[in-house]
Amino acid sequence: MEYTPPPLFKQGPSARARLVFFVLLSFAVLVLDVRYQASGLLRNLASFVLYPAQLLVGLPGQMLSGVDQHFKDNADLKAENLRLQKQHLADMKALHQLAQLTAENIQLRKMMAAGESSEIKGHLAEIKYEAKDPYSRKIIVDKGTLVGVLAGQPVIDEAGVLGQVTRVFPQQSEVTLLTDKNQVIPIQNLRTGLRGVAYGGQEGGLLELRFVAANADVAVGDSLVTSGIDGMFPAGLPVAKVLRVERNSSYAFARILCEPVAGVDKHRFVLVLPVDNPLPPPAPDPDTKGGSRRGKKER
Secondary structure, three states, X not given: OOOOOOOXXXXXXOHHHHHHHXXXXXXXXXXXXXXXXXXXXXXXXXXXXXXXXXXXXXXXXXXXXXXXXXXXXHHHHHHHHHHHHHHHHHHHHHHHHHHHHHHHHHHHHHHHHHHHHOOOOOEXXXXXXXXXXXXXXXXXXXXXXXXXXXXXXXXXXXXXXXXXXXXEOOOOEEEEEOOOOOOEEEXXXXXOOOEEEXXXXXXXXXXXXXXXXXXXXXXXXXXXXXXXXXXXXXXXXXXXXXXXXXXXXXXXXXXXXXXXXXXXXXXXXXXXXXXXXXXOOOOOOHHHHXXXXXXHHXX
């Protein structure tokens, strides 16, 4: 049995009639829209009217998305900046190493060329460190008796004489530089042929040409080379240039200061030249010798 409202409250057509009406109206609108595009204007008008409302509804989401993107972009920029800084430091390190290797390569080429031009073969050695004694000028190189290095062998770089081997060990050697206070080297003036002896130990890393007559023909700029008369240093190796000549009528000898041509404080690699008459091994310490004698007596 169908339920119907009391006649007192019944107004207009029934619910079923309204349902049928709106269904038919919907079909009619669909047919008109499909065949004649009749609702296009209405849709455009509705879209235009509702567009501000759509913007207002989507504005909070867009703001949250923008804030999130801002923080994400900021984090990405910081990470990229940090990566670029690390890459920059790595590139600078590689660039410095390349410059150092290039300079060392140039030095080695010059040194080998100097060895070939003098027709003297030697041992290429690397400077490990300087001696700890602040009152001496000595360096330690990485070649020793295992490769045939002997005491007394000259040490040169591509510019000239650097020093002389004074003590040897199996895997390293001690080289006394020309500027050491105990180092002496016989020289010859390349311009005049005058021979003399140069002593180290002067201030500023200079050499002093001693026992040269005050009227000797020595001028500033003269090139000094090894004379070869000592049997240690081969003749003709560059040693120094005359830097200053002081003559005083009160003294029989002139004071001549010379600047070494070798890079005593510059280079990393040196060439140890062979020698026909090596130095004898250093004498043992007297205290040690006496101690050993006492030990023998006690035994």
